[in-house]
Amino acid sequence: MHCSSLLLEEPIRMSSILEPSKPSFFPAMTKIVGTLGQKSRSVDTIARCLDSGMSVARFDFSWGDREYHQETLENLKAAIKSTKKLCAVMLDTVGPELQVVNKTERPISLQAETLVVLTPDQNKEATSNLLPLNFNGLSKAVKQGDTIFIGQYLFTGSETTSVWLEVTEVHGDDVTCLIKNSATLAGSLYTLHVSQIRIDLPTLTDKDKEVISTWGLQNNIDFLSLSYTRHAEDICHAREFLSKLGDLKQTQIFAKIENIEGLTHFDEILREADGIILSRGNLGIDLPPEKVFLFQKAAIYKCNVAGKPAVVTRVVDTMTDNLRPTRAEATDVANAVLDGSDAILLGAETLRGLYPVDTISTVGKICAEAEKVFNQDLYFKKTVKYVGEPMSHLESIASSAVRAAIKVKASVIICFTSSGRTARLIAKYRPTMPVISVVIPQLKTNQLRWTFTGAFEARQSLIVRGLFPMLADPRHPAESTSGTNESILKVALDHGKAFGIIKPHDRVVVCQKLGDSSVVKIIELED
Ligand SMILES: Nc1ncnc2c1ncn2[C@@H]1O[C@H](COP(=O)(O)OP(=O)(O)O)[C@@H](O)[C@H]1O
Numbered sequence: 001m002h003c004s005s006l007l008l009e010e011p012i013r014m015s016s017i018l019e020p021s022k023p024s025f026f027p028a029m030t031k032i033v034g035t036l037g038q039k040s041r042s043v044d045t046i047a048r049c050l051d052s053g054m055s056v057a058r059f060d061f062s063w064g065d066r067e068y069h070q071e072t073l074e075n076l077k078a079a080i081k082s083t084k085k086l087c088a089v090m091l092d093t094v095g096p097e098l099q100v101v102n103k104t105e106r107p108i109s110l111q112a113e114t115l116v117v118l119t120p121d122q123n124k125e126a127t128s129n130l131l132p133l134n135f136n137g138l139s140k141a142v143k144q145g146d147t148i149f150i151g152q153y154l155f156t157g158s159e160t161t162s163v164w165l166e167v168t169e170v171h172g173d174d175v176t177c178l179i180k181n182s183a184t185l186a187g188s189l190y191t192l193h194v195s196q197i198r199i200d201l202p203t204l205t206d207k208d209k210e211v212i213s214t215w216g217l218q219n220n221i222d223f224l225s226l227s228y229t230r231h232a233e234d235i236c237h238a239r240e241f242l243s244k245l246g247d248l249k250q251t252q253i254f255a256k257i258e259n260i261e262g263l264t265h266f267d268e269i270l271r272e273a274d275g276i277i278l279s280r281g282n283l284g285i286d287l288p289p290e291k292v293f294l295f296q297k298a299a300i301y302k303c304n305v306a307g308k309p310a311v312v313t314r315v316v317d318t319m320t321d322n323l324r325p326t327r328a329e330a331t332d333v334a335n336a337v338l339d340g341s342d343a344i345l346l347g348a349e350t351l352r353g354l355y356p357v358d359t360i361s362t363v364g365k366i367c368a369e370a371e372k373v374f375n376q377d378l379y380f381k382k383t384v385k386y387v388g389e390p391m392s393h394l395e396s397i398a399s400s401a402v403r404a405a406i407k408v409k410a411s412v413i414i415c416f417t418s419s420g421r422t423a424r425l426i427a428k429y430r431p432t433m434p435v436i437s438v439v440i441p442q443l444k445t446n447q448l449r450w451t452f453t454g455a456f457e458a459r460q461s462l463i464v465r466g467l468f469p470m471l472a473d474p475r476h477p478a479e480s481t482s483g484t485n486e487s488i489l490k491v492a493l494d495h496g497k498a499f500g501i502i503k504p505h506d507r508v509v510v511c512q513k514l515g516d517s518s519v520v521k522i523i524e525l526e527d
């Protein structure tokens with residue numbers, strides 16, 4: 001994984017492409033977020049997902065109730081225990097998502113060139129010419145000629161179960177549309193998307209607030225995935241809401257950019273958010289297809305230079321039903337890694353797919369191959385130039401640690417961190433070797449009870465490219481004032497050896513704060 005000799009910007013010997021990859025004890029540096037649901041909720045399947053490289057589990061409240069998701073989460077906990085693999089928890093909100101309500105769950109066949117009426121009257125039964133919605137403001141939001149898309153939850157955009165409509169008339173609360181392609185809507189949950197309009201619904205809905213303050217609080221969620229983030233204020237509101245919920249003030253907020261409104265406010269959203277999810281499913285409907293790549297490259301660049309994680313969705317849709325991705329999908333995953341993304345989010349593939357575990361391992365393998373040819377040198381220079389001078393003390397130390405590690409061909413960087421800040425700054429410079437971030441717990445009190453910090457910080461690094469957290473023993477002194485306190489370092493080295501990433505005679509770069517000075521040191525191991 002770490003000593004790459006190939007660079008895409010240089011001529012590659014074609015036969016070298018076929019050389020087998022060196023066995024790696026570590027999964028890819030790029031992280032995998034899996035959406036857990038019907039096909040990925042047993043303890044056994046989740047354990048295999050963890051073993052294949054999933055490090056964040058997404059629970060999407062667009063569907064399912066609290067009890068259902070709690071059962072899945074209990075299974076996740078059991079799987080974490082049996083595999084000894086850490087996994088973070090992400091709660092995904094419903095937000096202003098428009099849904100077709102099909103209470104009977106009978107399939108509805110829609111015929112091209114016929115008319116269908118969209119109504120807010122949810123007491124009506126869904127039929128081939130009438131579709132009830134969960135929203136009563138559609139007729140005020142659309143006009144004749146607008147394009148509407150309806151697809152099953154986690155649609156790919158091209159299946160025979162998705163339909164495109166054109167608005168022909170608006171009367172009262174109802175909207176009449178011409179069906180552009182024949183399709184059969186099967187199942188109970190259908191998402192409706194109107195291209196490029198504003199939906200007058202709050203980003204954090206009452207249902208979302210209820211779920212966060214019950215399920216979210218009970219389970220100490222690491223990430224809130226804020227669906228349809230459209231403005232920076234959406235993040236501020238969500239942050240304010242979380243701040244009143246005890247430990248959830250530590251929850252990180254990832255803004256999902258799913259429409260043009262979010263895209264146009266990208267810079268202000270990035271300033272407030274802890275990370276970004278490039279929600280290509282919905283955004284791919286809102287944007288003309290020829291513009292999607294441009295958004296992806298521009299957004300990932302901005303996340304990279306800000307040092308905030310970028311997560312890309314909808315990568316191997318066809319693996320929902322197939323054991324192998326298409327060539328286009330396989331290339332797309334690699335390109336996401338080359339663009340600089342931190343993590344890949346799997347949706348339908350793990351939720352209702354036939355091959356959740358194979359999907360994770362296939363995506364992981366593609367990521368690992370792409371990481372080998374990632375032009376770290378170019379990336380490093382670009383980032384240093386963007387940051388400019390004078391650099392902050394910590395940023396200078398972090399970038400120097402990465403530089404030193406590459407120069408001496410270190411097998412791993414070990415960093416000590418409490419808040420996670422140092423680890424994130426090291427990851428920002430995209431080292432080619434894994435970073436073991438040793439999270440040093442701090443004891444804190446609220447006058448009633450003592451608690452240790454560190455668990456959130458460790459799990460939250462599971463979405464950052466290259467970071468592999470390790471929780472330090474709280475009995476070790478948190479404030480190490482002398483270089484002689486090396487006991488935690490020894491534990492970290494042993495951890496790396498046990499995982500097979502550190503071998504005898506390897507070089508290791510260590511980045512730590514000692515008293516009020518920061519040090520980068522290079523150690524050469526004996527045996
Ligand atoms: N070898 C070590 N053993 C124990 N603690 C250490 C060692 N090296 C550094 N530390 C402690 O780790 C903590 C790292 O936190 P800090 O430097 O504040 O990072 P961040 O800003 O990322 O939270 C500090 O409290 C530091 O004293």
Ligand SMILES: C=C(OP(=O)(O)O)C(=O)O
Pocket residue numbers: 060062092154227258278279280281282283313314347
């Ligand atoms: C992941 C996405 O959103 P959802 O929450 O609807 O799956 C997406 O739009 O790509």
Ligand SMILES: [K+]
Pocket residue numbers: 060061062092093094227
């Ligand atoms: K959602």
Ligand SMILES: [Mg+2]
Pocket residue numbers: 258279281282
């Ligand atoms: Mg979406």
